[in-house]
Amino acid sequence: MATINADNVTRSVAKLGRKTTPEQADLLARYLGMLEQWNRRMNLVGPSRWEDMLDSLVVDSLYLAEFLNDRTLRADPLCLDLGAGAGLPGIPLRMFWQSGRYWLVEVRQKRVGFMRSALARLDLPRTEVFHGRAEDALERLQQSGQESTADLIVSKAFMPWDKLLDFTRPMLRPATGDQAGGQLVILSNDPPPENDLPDTWNLMAAASYPVQKKQHYFWALSPC
Incomplete structure (x- = not known):
């Protein structure tokens, strides 16, 4: 097993056809080291x-x-990562995409503990963990006088996509004037079901990418 360091991470990422800066490789190495260590216990x-x-x-x-x-x-978007688990995809994502505020929403205490420990070491901008349900995260924002809806919701295996559409719709910012509305991005093992989507949603974009000789997909959806 190769040692976890920035150089080895850079080489491994290159094999995936991606690139990292030295800083990103160092952050990834630290995160993966913590994940490997904590994973042995829990x-x-x-x-x-x-x-x-x-x-x-x-x-x-x-x-x-x-x-x-x-x-x-929208400029300075509010992003919610539902069922963030061990911080995937959110924590590595914030090493490469740092727009707006990013909330890792997770109800399970042990995973919350890991993510908070990881973020304490990684110093990622405007990224925090919310311990609780997705509905509670928005309520907390409303109580603090901040946002009441999200510009972006990211979901990987949080719930079946057809139920997720109904669940997230009231959480997404509506489009107003020249301001874009909120979007739901689903990470899936399957392509988007274009013919089965309800007519109250638009498929804004889709993309596929390779994961261990299989294709995985992103769907970007916006409520009508």
Whole structure:
């Protein structure tokens, strides 16, 4: 097993067809080292070796950063990552895409503890963990006099996509004038079901990318 350091991470990311800056590689190495260590005690993710974590899990974040760069979002967007788990895709994503505020929303205490420990070491801008349900996260924002809806919601295996549409619709910012409305980005093992989407949603964009010789997908959806 290769040692976790920035140089080895850079080489491994290059094998995936992606690039990192030295700073990004160092952040990834620190995150993967913590994930590998904590995973031995509490089984946060399936893979046990950092190389496999990178190839099967962090790879989503590398491609997601590029996908989000092509989305039209309000300046300084509020982003909610539902069911953030061990910080995937959100924590590596923030090393490559740092727009707005990013809330990692997770109800399970052990995973919340890991993410908070990781963020304390990584110093990622405007990224925080919310311990609780997604509905509670927005309520907390409303009580603090901040946002009442999100510009971006990211979901990977949080709930089946058809239920997710109904669940997230009231959480997304409506389009107003020349301001773009909120978008839901789903990470999926399947292409978007274009013919089965309800007519109250628009498929804004879709993209596929390779993960261990299979194709995974992003769907970007916006309520009508």
